[in-house]
Each structure stands twice: as C-alpha cells, then as structure tokens.
Amino acid sequence: MIKNKYQIERRYIDVRHNVRPGTRLTSGTPGFLVAHDTGNPGATADNHFDYFQTLKDRSASAQVFIDDKKILEIIPTGTGADPEEKAWHVLYNVSTDNDRFGDDANDIALGVDLCYGGEIDFAAAYDRFVWYLAYCCDKWGLNPLTHIPSHKQLDPARKRDCNQALAMAGKTLKDLLYDVATEIKDSRP
Numbered sequence: 001m002i003k004n005k006y007q008i009e010r011r012y013i014d015v016r017h018n019v020r021p022g023t024r025l026t027s028g029t030p031g032f033l034v035a036h037d038t039g040n041p042g043a044t045a046d047n048h049f050d051y052f053q054t055l056k057d058r059s060a061s062a063q064v065f066i067d068d069k070k071i072l073e074i075i076p077t078g079t080g081a082d083p084e085e086k087a088w089h090v091l092y093n094v095s096t097d098n099d100r101f102g103d104d105a106n107d108i109a110l111g112v113d114l115c116y117g118g119e120i121d122f123a124a125a126y127d128r129f130v131w132y133l134a135y136c137c138d139k140w141g142l143n144p145l146t147h148i149p150s151h152k153q154l155d156p157a158r159k160r161d162c163n164q165a166l167a168m169a170g171k172t173l174k175d176l177l178y179d180v181a182t183e184i185k186d187s188r189p
Contacts, residue, residue: 001138001139001188001189002134002135002138002139002183002184002187002188003187003188003189004135005131005187006071006128006131006132007070007071008071008073008079008080008132009070009071009072009073010072010073010076010080010082011049011072011073011074012073012074012075012076012082013049013052013053013061013074013075014053017059018055018056018058018059018060018088019052019055019059019060019061019087019088020052020061020074020075020085020087021085021086021088022085023085023086024083024084024085024086025084025085025086025107025108025109026103026107026108027103027107027108028084029078029084029140030077030078030084030108030109030110030136030140030142031101031102031103031108031109031142031147032101032105032108032109032142032147032148032149033109033110033112033133033136033137033142033147033148034089034090034105034109034110034111034112034148034149034150034151034154035112035114035133035148035149035150035151035161035162035173035176036062036089036111036112036113036114036150036151036161036162037113037114037115037116037161037162037164037165037166038065038113038114038115038116038161038165039160039161039164040115040117041116041117041118042117042118042119042120043115043118044065044067044069044115044120045065045066045067045069045070045071045072045115046070046072048062048065048072048074048113048115049065049072049074052074053074059088060088060089061074061075061087061088061089061111062074062075062087062089062111062112062113063075063076063077063085063087063089063110063111063112064077064110064111064112064113064132065113065115066112066113066114066115066125066128066129066132067115067120067125067128068115068120068121068122068123068124068125068128069124070128071128071132075087077110077136078139079135079136079139084110086106086107087106087110087111088106089105089106089109089111089151090104090105090106090109090111090151090154090155091155091158092104092106094154094155094157094158096153096154096155096156097109097149097154100149100154105154110136112129112132112133112136114126114129114162114165116165116168117165117168122165122168122169123169126169126171129176130176130179130180130183131183131187133148133176133180133183134180134181134183134184134187137180137184138184138187138188144177144180144181144184145177145178145181148176148177148180150162150163150173152173153173162176
C-alpha cells in the first residue's frame with residue numbers, strides 16, 4: 001500500500017439531494033477517478049466546503065477538494081471509515097463516461113478537484129493532488145493511465161478542467177497521469 005505522505009481531512013457536508021444524496025456508489029468501490037479543477041481561481045478547499053454546504057439552487061458537488069494546505073473530503077470516498085458515496089460532478093445526459101467505463105461517473109467514480117490560482121501555491125497543491133490520485137489508484141487497483149479521465153474528456157463540449165489549471169503550470173493531462181504513476185511506484189514501501 002502507498003505510504004501516507006499527506007493527511008486526509010474528512011469534513012462532510014450535510015446530506016441534501018442536490019449536493020450529497022447520501023447514497024453509495026453503485027459499484028461499491030470507485031471504478032475510476034475524474035480529475036477536475038475548481039474553475040474558481042483562488043478558492044481554497046475550505047471555500048468549496050462552505051459553498052457546497054450552503055448550495056441550494058442547483059445540483060453540483062465533488063467528493064474531494066485539494067489545495068496547497070489540505071486534502072479535504074467533503075463527501076465520503078471510502079478512504080476512511082465511511083463508505084463511498086455519490087456526488088454530482090458530471091452531467092448525466094453526457095454519455096462519454098458510460099461509453100468509456102460502462103456506467104455514469106456520478107454512480108461509480110470519485111470527483112477530485114484541484115484548487116489553483118490566487119494565493120494558492122500551485123506546486124504544493126499539485127503535489128497533494130498527484131499523491132491523492134495515486135493513493136486512490138493504489139487502494140482500488142486502478143491504472144492511472146486508463147482510469148483517470150479529465151472532466152474535459154468526459155464532457156468536451158462544455159468543460160476545460162482539469163486542463164485549464166494544469167496549463168497554468170505548463171503541465172498537461174498526460175504529465176499528470178505519468179506523475180501519478182510515478183508517485184505510486186516511488187511511494188510504495
């Protein structure tokens with residue numbers, strides 16, 4: 001198992017149909033991970049907790065937000081004692097995830113968001129993002145090169161994440177995936 005390099009903070013938003021339905025992933029454990037960025041330059045993991053804790057007018061969420069100071073799970077992912085739960089991080093009426101992975105991302109995948117921009121130290125946030133994705137891949141036997149699509153890959157007509165945040169640091173999705181694979185290899189005891 002991959003070494004614990006960073007602490008994972010678990011502070012869950014309240015169960016509400018539009019952000020945290022409180023239902024398990026239909027796959028039991030995550031079948032893949034979706035790499036997102038927040039699209040919200042300068043907003044921290046804590047800012048996103050506050051936002052989703054009070055969101056009322058639309059359905060949206062993700063399980064994890066990562067900035068330069070913390071990895072914050074706001075919906076259970078299965079990395080701790082609580083079982084994996086759904087989040088609303090990819091639109092249901094876009095079928096790319098179904099075609100590629102056999103089911104909807106909201107039902108079988110974790111949404112992992114990279115916080116960036118403003119006062120956030122990108123290198124520190126990126127290191128935590130890479131480690132968390134590696135940790136999850138190692139935990140559930142997922143190949144990072146095939147089981148971490150970006151949100152843009154699943155919804156190319158509407159989304160640019162996580163590519164927009166990566167581009168700010170001169171990185172690509174391919175760089176991210178190889179960095180995750182290297183982290184897995186280098187972090188095993």
